[in-house]
Amino acid sequence: MRIAIVKLSALGDIIHAMVALQFIKQHAPDIQIDWIVEERFAGILQYNPDISQILTVNLKALKNNKLAIFQEIKKIRRYAKKHYDLVIDAQGLIKSAVTARLLGKHLAGFDADSIREKAASWFYNVKVSCAYHENTIDRNALVLSKPLGFDITSNEILNKKPFLYPNNANPQLDAFFPKNRNTIVFVIGSTWESRNYPIEKFVNIARILSANCLTLWGNEQEKLKAEWMSKQCANIKVLPKLDLNDLKAVVARADLLIGNDTGPSHIAWALNKPSITIFGPTPISRVYQTDINKVIKSPSTVNPYKLNKEDYSIRDIDEHEIIDQAKRLLSTYQNTKETLLT
Numbered sequence: 001m002r003i004a005i006v007k008l009s010a011l012g013d014i015i016h017a018m019v020a021l022q023f024i025k026q027h028a029p030d031i032q033i034d035w036i037v038e039e040r041f042a043g044i045l046q047y048n049p050d051i052s053q054i055l056t057v058n059l060k061a062l063k064n065n066k067l068a069i070f071q072e073i074k075k076i077r078r079y080a081k082k083h084y085d086l087v088i089d090a091q092g093l094i095k096s097a098v099t100a101r102l103l104g105k106h107l108a109g110f111d112a113d114s115i116r117e118k119a120a121s122w123f124y125n126v127k128v129s130c131a132y133h134e135n136t137i138d139r140n141a142l143v144l145s146k147p148l149g150f151d152i153t154s155n156e157i158l159n160k161k162p163f164l165y166p167n168n169a170n171p172q173l174d175a176f177f178p179k180n181r182n183t184i185v186f187v188i189g190s191t192w193e194s195r196n197y198p199i200e201k202f203v204n205i206a207r208i209l210s211a212n213c214l215t216l217w218g219n220e221q222e223k224l225k226a227e228w229m230s231k232q233c234a235n236i237k238v239l240p241k242l243d244l245n246d247l248k249a250v251v252a253r254a255d256l257l258i259g260n261d262t263g264p265s266h267i268a269w270a271l272n273k274p275s276i277t278i279f280g281p282t283p284i285s286r287v288y289q290t291d292i293n294k295v296i297k298s299p300s301t302v303n304p305y306k307l308n309k310e311d312y313s314i315r316d317i318d319e320h321e322i323i324d325q326a327k328r329l330l331s332t333y334q335n336t337k338e339t340l341l342t
Helices: 011-018 020-027 039-045 059-063 068-080 094-103 118-123 136-148 154-158 171-176 199-209 220-232 244-253 263-270 319-341
Strands: 002-006 032-038 053-057 086-089 107-110 126-128 183-187 212-216 236-238 256-260 275-279 293-297
Touching: 002 094, 011 020, 011 039, 011 136, 011 263, 020 032, 020 136, 032 039, 032 068, 039 053, 039 244, 053 068, 059 068, 068 094, 086 094, 086 136, 094 107, 094 118, 107 118, 107 136, 126 136, 136 154, 171 244, 183 199, 183 244, 183 263, 199 212, 199 220, 199 236, 199 319, 212 220, 212 244, 220 236, 244 263, 256 263, 256 319, 263 275, 275 319, 293 319
Parallel strands: 002 032, 002 086, 032 053, 086 107, 107 126, 183 212, 183 256, 212 236, 256 275, 275 293
Antiparallel strands: none
């Protein structure tokens, strides 16, 4: 059996869907899985042994070049020549549903009551019901398993194997990881300013924890913030610009990640690395909390159906709450590493 998964974006959403792959392969070891993704996110999928082929599109480019739609349609129709037995749209958008329809005739996806763009469900032969406000990881697991005739349980997800695979990372990154010292990765950016924890509080965290703190950045504005942070505290170093492979490698080597609710922060969960994700205007139902993956949420109430971009309550979170949690996670993780070495 050959299937195609359509999950185009964004980084965190792709990661939350990828957890299903290992369970699909356990259920049907001979199944071939292709993944259709926006080309700028393809690196997060690379080297995953459960994926047969990563097939890219560039639908984002259509915003600036409408005529490119013909090139993209031609590309997708070429992919369709693989003759998929089933195409699963795990995105639930009209653009992803159209992409799925161009790939094959047998389609599965969420029903109209489970997605924001309800018209997308018109394209599917098999429709999966799961309320939009439910846990994002559970939703992805359900839409990717139900059409294949099995379920993925919460307990299985909690006991998952790491499923991101860095390969041949830039050797220059070695200099950022001193021996015999804890390394914490800071994720200071996101798509909205109201989702960003104050950089002044990140600096305080670095000062008190006295760890080797590495700051990620994704654009020039974030780079300037990271450089300002490094000038305030000698414990903070600014990482170079990273591609997705090197980003996976950095998080894989860290002892702890502290970051906003955004794609790079969710890499820690995917790699079974300790993390603290800081939430303000977005719902904590987007993630799984575990013994090593913790969430700290501002006191504001979030409507998952209508997020408030003007909710800046994340700024009110006391950094000492994060520091205390970080100390517990670092201690637990260090004890675990020592146990494994003995």
